[in-house]
Amino acid sequence: MERPKTASVRATGTSMRILTEVADRGEGVSIAELVESLDLAKSTVYKHLITLEEHGLVVKRDGGYRLGLRCLEFGGIARQYDGVYDVAKPEVRKLAEETGELANLLFEERGLGIYVHTARGEQAVDFDVHLGRRVYLHTTALGKALLASLSDERVDEIVDRHGLPARTDETITTRDALFEELDRIREEGFAYNEEERLGGLGCVGTPLETGDRRNAAISIMTPISRLKPEDRRREYTESLNQTANVIEVNLTHGRP
Structure with a gap:
């Protein structure tokens, strides 16, 4: 049985929304594109991306963000x-x-x-x-x-x-x-x-x-x-x- 939504952490949910969008785009996505597609504040998207980047879950390349190889590490273990x-x-x-x-x-x-x-x-x-x-x-x-x-x-x-x-x-x-x-x-x-x-x-x-x-x-x-x-x-x-x-x-x- 799933936990009720009230048990989830909103900030973590936002990070996962951003990470999922980055994954779906594949070729690299800009902060502006994430702001538009997810309807989030630019400052919010930026802060979450910085945190995800620090942990190797996304990387910045050619002005856009892509999944980091840390995701492959997690999937390989799972x-x-x-x-x-x-x-x-x-x-x-x-x-x-x-x-x-x-x-x-x-x-x-x-x-x-x-x-x-x-x-x-x-x-x-x-x-x-x-x-x-x-x-x-x-x-x-x-x-x-x-x-x-x-x-x-x-x-x-x-x-x-x-x-x-x-x-x-x-x-x-x-x-x-x-x-x-x-x-x-x-x-x-x-x-x-x-x-x-x-x-x-x-x-x-x-x-x-x-x-x-x-x-x-x-x-x-x-x-x-x-x-x-x-x-x-x-x-x-x-x-x-x-x-x-x-x-x-x-x-x-x-x-x-």
């Missing part, structure tokens, strides 16, 4: 807490090598999907899935596979919190359609993304059984044209199934 990342990483790399495609590992946190590892095969699509990118679960094969592994009550909580915003005309945007899709995924064991997040992009994903460690899923991302043929789709699902099985066995019998 993804390794329970061993799922360390066990899954080499298998995801093998998956990319075997299929030639882009293979991904995603964790769920606070109702969003977080990309924690990607590996590129020889014919991988040139798509930027940078580590730490957050996505709505209903817009990706990874996320839908993960949602299908959760109880209906937990899915309802996630939808209540984040909604079902559209990313393309193909995105699922109603609760009824989502639960119908999740029923199919639970029956088949695999989720598909057919241009639901980005036009021209397809994906097939499956959840990982990690015990009580964390909610996770793996996927193969490819141009939609390569996902259409039935024999290719079957090849991808078989590869995903084998990879998931190896990861799950290693988690069960490997490191605690």
Whole structure:
């Protein structure tokens, strides 16, 4: 259960809003741009940026602010807490090598999907899935596979919190359609993304059984044209199934 808003520290919340905006901009953002987008006083933005810079969370370069590498340090530590990342990483790399495609590992946190590892095969699509990118679960094969592994009550909580915003005309945007899709995924064991997040992009994903460690899923991302043929789709699902099985066995019998 979440703490009530009254328990939060307003100044810390402001810092996180600024840090998130800097991350979303990517290319570097000026104080003036932060003032306008966040509707904060210039002096407030400046003070928070100075503090964030002192702690290595942002850096100033070419007149704008970007994330500092300290953020990478924190993320690198966070993804390794329970061993799922360390066990899954080499298998995801093998998956990319075997299929030639882009293979991904995603964790769920606070109702969003977080990309924690990607590996590129020889014919991988040139798509930027940078580590730490957050996505709505209903817009990706990874996320839908993960949602299908959760109880209906937990899915309802996630939808209540984040909604079902559209990313393309193909995105699922109603609760009824989502639960119908999740029923199919639970029956088949695999989720598909057919241009639901980005036009021209397809994906097939499956959840990982990690015990009580964390909610996770793996996927193969490819141009939609390569996902259409039935024999290719079957090849991808078989590869995903084998990879998931190896990861799950290693988690069960490997490191605690």
